[in-house]
Amino acid sequence: MAERIFLIGFMGTGKTTVGESLARELQLPLFDIDHEIVKREGRTIPEIFATNGEAYFRRVESEVLLELSESAHAVITTGGGAVLAPGNRELMGKSGFVVCLAATVEEIVSRVSGDPNRPLLQSDDLRQRVIQLQEARAGLYDFAHVTLDTTGRSVDGIVGEIIMKLSAS
Numbered sequence: 001m002a003e004r005i006f007l008i009g010f011m012g013t014g015k016t017t018v019g020e021s022l023a024r025e026l027q028l029p030l031f032d033i034d035h036e037i038v039k040r041e042g043r044t045i046p047e048i049f050a051t052n053g054e055a056y057f058r059r060v061e062s063e064v065l066l067e068l069s070e071s072a073h074a075v076i077t078t079g080g081g082a083v084l085a086p087g088n089r090e091l092m093g094k095s096g097f098v099v100c101l102a103a104t105v106e107e108i109v110s111r112v113s114g115d116p117n118r119p120l121l122q123s124d125d126l127r128q129r130v131i132q133l134q135e136a137r138a139g140l141y142d143f144a145h146v147t148l149d150t151t152g153r154s155v156d157g158i159v160g161e162i163i164m165k166l167s168a169s
Contacts, residue, residue: 003072003073003074003095003096004068004069004071004073004074004075004076004095004096004097005022005026005028005074005075005076005096005097005099005162005166006076006077006078006092006096006097006098006099007019007022007075007076007077007078007099007101008078008082008083008092008098008099008100008101008141008144009080009100009101009102009103009141010080010102010103010108010130010133010134010137010141011079011080011108011112011130011133012080012103012107012108012109012111012112012130013080013101013102013103013108013150014101014103014111014150014155014158015077015078015080015101016032016077017155018101018150018155018158018159018162019032019075019076019077021155021156021159022075022159022162022163023074023075025159025163026075026163028073028074028075029071029073029074029075030074030075030076030077031068031071031074031075031076031077032076032077033061033064033065033068033076033077033078033079033082034077034079036064036068037057037060037061037064040060040064041060045057048060058081058084058085061079061081061082061088062082062085062087062088065078065082065088065091065092066091069091069092069095069096070095076096078092080133080137081137083137083140083141083143084137084140089140089143092143093143097145097166097169098143098144098145098146099144099145099146099147099148099162099165100141100144100146100147100148101147101148101150101158102141102147102148102149102150102151103149103150103151104149104151105127105130105131105134106127107150107151107152108130109126109127109130112126112130113126145165145169146162146165148161148162
């Protein structure tokens with residue numbers, strides 16, 4: 001089995017929820033990059049965006065990802081935009097097994113609506129904003145070893161499928 005399992009995907013596809021369950025099932029430590037950034041910075045992601053901007057946030061995100069990619073066996077959940085930097089995609093692809101979680105636009109909107117901790121989704125038309133961001137990120141998740149649609153699926157079913165794919169890799 002791979003030393004590190006990275007969960008990537010657009011916002012609201014279930015990375016955090018699936019990551020927690022997967023780490024528990026595999027008895028591995030879990031690192032959530034967004035949580036690590038908040039701990040390191042001592043402020044929320046919306047505060048970081050408001051004070052320092054997205055470019056600063058992405059720089060810190062890449063630094064945290066690099067540090068975590070050197071950890072021993074772990075499940076690492078990323079923010080939806082971690083794939084924006086080519087170096088991040090290369091790093092994850094080289095240093096672990098990458099699972100991309102996907103979901104329909106409707107499912108994403110349902111999961112993230114009203115969440116104030118998603119600064120990129122603060123919009124009068126959430127559905128259109130999700131579509132716009134997905135189009136801007138088209139192809140950036142394609143480096144994953146496996147992609148799973150989480151729409152309408154149980155967490156246990158998704159975790160079971162990831163473990164099956166890990167065993168086959």
